[in-house]
Amino acid sequence: MIDIKKLLALYVGFILLGLFLILSFSTNTTYAATATQATLGKVLSNTVDNKGVDRTLPKGLTNINELFNVPAITDNDTKVLAPNEGGNKGSADVTVLTELGQTNKVGAIWSKRTQSDTSKQNYIDVNKRQTMSMWMYFGGVDTFGGTNTGDGMALVLQNVSDSAFTNSGDVDNTPGEALGVWGTVILPVDVVTSALAKTAIQKSWAMEFDTYPNSGTYDSNFDKNVSGVNHIASNYPARESTYGLGAEGAYMNHDNLITSIPTTSKSSNFLTDDHWHHVTLTWTPAPSGSTEATMTLNYDDKNMDGTPKLxxxxxxxxxxxxxxxxxxxxxxxxxLYWGFTGSTGSSSENNLVIFESIPSLVEADALTSIIDETSGNREITDATTDNPNANVVHQGDKVSVNYNLNYLSGSKPWENIDATINLPDKIDYSSALITYTDDAGKTSTETIGEFSGMTNNQIEHKLGQSLYKTGITSANVKFEGTVNAGTTATETDVPAAHASFYGSDLQKDVMTKAFVIKQPNKITLTKTGSDVTTSFNKEVLLNGKVSYSDKTKTVDPSKLTVVASVNGEIAKTSMSSILASNSTDTFALPVSSQLFSNLHEGANTVTIYVYNDEDYNVSDTITYTVTISGTVSIETSPASNFKTTQSFGDNSIIPRGSGWSIDVTDSRQKGAGWKLFASATPLVNGDKETWTNSKDGQSLIFVDGSGNTDSLINNEVEISSAVKSQTAAQDYDIDSQWSSDNGVLLKRGSYESAGTYTSTVTWNLQDSI
Incomplete structure (x- = not known):
């Protein structure tokens, strides 16, 4: 492979060596030899070496050969080392794209997009959110600038094949600056940008992690406009606009350029600093009607223990x-296919990748929240200028710490999920429970047996269920407890706590929010009314008076929220909306079955407290007993009729007309029963002439749903019955249950004189089954 890009570096090296000699002579100081890169075996040793460099290997996936293809390209130096293979002492597969000491080599590994086993097909779905996460290592040394390394890696998305690579026509003469994806410059061909673009991987987008500054020579000038030793940048390899021409040859236009990272120990060689770096890439689909998708890069975003690197x-x-x-x-x-390409020239490095997630297999979220149940189930968030107390809880508050796992997409379940949870400090935990929810909304629970033996707020637990797009789709891991700072200090800071959920094909790390515990500025809530007895459909007002233990503080009802719980059903309202007449410190909370569906016949417990919307201080709790005296009642229309008829004939049925309304309301306890009976007087017209069939009791009849017929004339017949099936008041519309040929009907006799006939129906509602 022709590679003359190191000549300038060698020249600079001779100058530096001469300078070292002069300094040594003039100061009589001995300098150590230049540091060298660690060999592959040392990097993969999974130990701390004798120079104090941490060689611990990250965790990751172990099925890489099933999911990625190493294409048969000349001089492709890429290999996948399973645990305990080729010196890999870690627990995950390590993809070696290029290796230190292997010069003039290339590297490539591509997702298997079209393999027959659909559960193992590996691709980027452009229509869904996709998350790729991995650990990357670029060689180099912690104490050196990095110019003796080359040439880096490129993450590539493409729509060609799982064997794609830069096409120079002669792999042996492919310059290192192309990184296996960009267009190539080959001596002595005259360079034009259109020709460059044609030699690149077509139908692609690439993001390079470049570890060598190529500038100043014909086939090594891509980075002429980039400062620094290392850089990250992106562009479209097959587009002519990606390249430009200058006096020294072709150069590359670097989009989204990054030349330093503040979290790394080195400003210039932030890639080649002899450390593993975590990378998260999130693809967000283009909005409807657009072709512009988004890729979000989080570089060096996580420490080896899973905590965020900030x-x-x-x-x-x-x-x-x-x-x-x-x-x-x-x-x-x-x-799309996705994967990595790379290259080495006369310089080399260990370019390594440990994959952590494959989005086409499993895409899921792991999120955390801390809920202050005492202050109205408020979620703890970061403090802001507008809400400086958003991260505040108070001594004695009831809180829950939640870890929510949600399956989003993929071809495989997220299974064998090992949870390692460090719970936030300063909380006395009282319970732990996992609640699973399936795709139909049905829930099931699982206890966390390790909770009873928990020490130092640490728990390790394997979830008993897998998550998938069908079946169980989410899991809520909840710990409840009481805030306890164990001190009378005005404020106590509680740091964020880490948890990991590592399962097959996906590993997730999350952090809880940091929060502050404050001692409460006591709000006193006084019960100013009496327990009440009422009926279901009546509204009652429950009064409470607010004051502060700090007598200098004035009650501002617009900044207070009243929280009421009726048999466990919670409602919140601003105190200013329910103030008692002519008062600023006393509220009148309305309670009725319309407002609280959990109200039932008998004694109901209503608890009430108040909290401040600005500092979330919470009052003590007052309790009322509201007794509901249940009843069952009937309401009917005062007049109902049958349709007017002029027809003749014996024993015909006249249907009901308008105005029928028979309603039963039951406000008793659930399970109570009732029966409705009806009887009628004989029908007579205005001249007191009796309806023909009334003489034999057959004029007014009741036909049940099975077609059985009973006379209502001077005869009590059961019309309907029910058992109350809910706690709240229950209404029954009796006549709406009748069809045109059943219910209360009118039967003709042989002959009726013209006129209007009337009868009185007596409804008898009995409160028994």
Missing amino acids: TSAGKVNTKVMKIDTTAFDLNGSNK
Whole structure:
């Protein structure tokens, strides 16, 4: 492979050596030899070496050969080392894209997008959120600038094949600056940008992690406009606009350029610093009607123990990049190949990848929340200028710490999930429970047996259920407890706590929110009314008076929320909306069956407390007993009729007309029963002439749903019955249950004189089954 890019570096090296000799002579100081890169065996040793460099290997996936293809490209140096293979002493597969000492080599590994086993097909679905996470190692040394390394790796999305690579026509003469994906410059061909673009991987987008500054020579000038030893950048390899021409040869236009990372120990060689770096890439689909998707890069975003790696401003290194999906020439498809390419020239390095998630197999979220149940089930969030107490809880508050796992998409279940949870400090935990929810909304629970033996707020537990797009889709792991700072200090800071959920094909790390415990500025709530007895449909007012233990503090009802619990059903309202007449410190809380469906016949417990919306201080609790005297009642229309008829004939049935309304309301306890009976007087017209059939009791009849007929004339017949099936008041519309040929009907006799006939129906409602 022709590679003259190191000449300048060698020249600079001679100058530096001469300078070292002069300094040594003039100061009589002996300097150590230049540090060298660690061999592959040392990097994979999974130990701390004798120089104090941590060689611990990250956790990751172990089925890489099933999911990725190492293409048969000349001089492809890529290999996948399983645990205990080729010196790999870790627990995950290590993809060696290029190896230190193997010069003039290339590297490539691609997802298996079209393999026959659909559960193992590996691709990027452009229509869904996709998360790729991995650990990356670029060689180098912690104490050196990095120019003796080369050449880095490129993450590539493409729509060509699982054997794609830069096409120079002669792999042996492929310059290192191409990284196996960009266009190639080959001596002595005259360079034009259109020709460069044609030699690159087509239908692609790439993000390079470049470890060598290529500038100043014909076939090594891509980085002429980039400062620094290492950089990250992106562009479209097959587009002519990606390249430019200068006096020294072709150069590359670097989009989304990154030349330093604040979380790393080295400003110039932030890639080649002899450390593993975690990378998370999140694909967000283009909005409807658009072709512009988004790729979000979080680089060096996690420590080896899973905790987030943050800048001094408390942020993750993030770069948001726009991707034009027309570059992939999808032609109706939604799937892309993805993988890594790389290269070495006369310099080399260990370019290593440990994959942590494969989005086409499992895409899921792991989220945390801390809920202050005492202050109205408020979620703890970061403090802001508008809400400086958003991260505050108070001594004695009841809280829950939640870990929510949600399956989003994929071809395989997220299974064998091992949870390692470090719970936040300063909480006396009282319970732990996992609640699973399936795709139909049905829930089931699982106890966490390790909770009873928990020490130092640490738990390790394997979830008993897998998550998938069908069946169980989510799991809520909840710990409940009481805030206890164990001190009278005004404020106590509680740091964020880490938890990991590592399962087959996906590993997730999460952190709880840090929060502050404050001693409460006591709000006193006084019960100013009496327990009440009422009926179901009546509204009662329950009074409470608010004051502060700090007598200098004035009650402002607009900043107070009243929380009421009726038999466990919770409702919240602003105190200012329910103030008692002519008062600023006393509320009148309305309670009725319309407002609280859990009210039932008999004694109901109503608990009430108040909290401040600004500082979330909570009052003590007052309790009322509201007794509901249950009844069962009937309401009917005062007049109902049958349809007017002029027909003749014996024993015909006249249907009901308008105005029928028979309603039963039961406000007793659930399970109570009732029966409804009816009887009628004979029908007579205005001249007191009796309806023909009334003489034999057959004029007014009741026909049940089975067609059985009974006369109502001077005869009590059971019309309907029911058993109350709910706690709240229950209404029954009796006549709406009748069809045109059943219910109360009118039967003709042989002959009726013209006129209007009337009868009195007596309804008898009995409160028994």
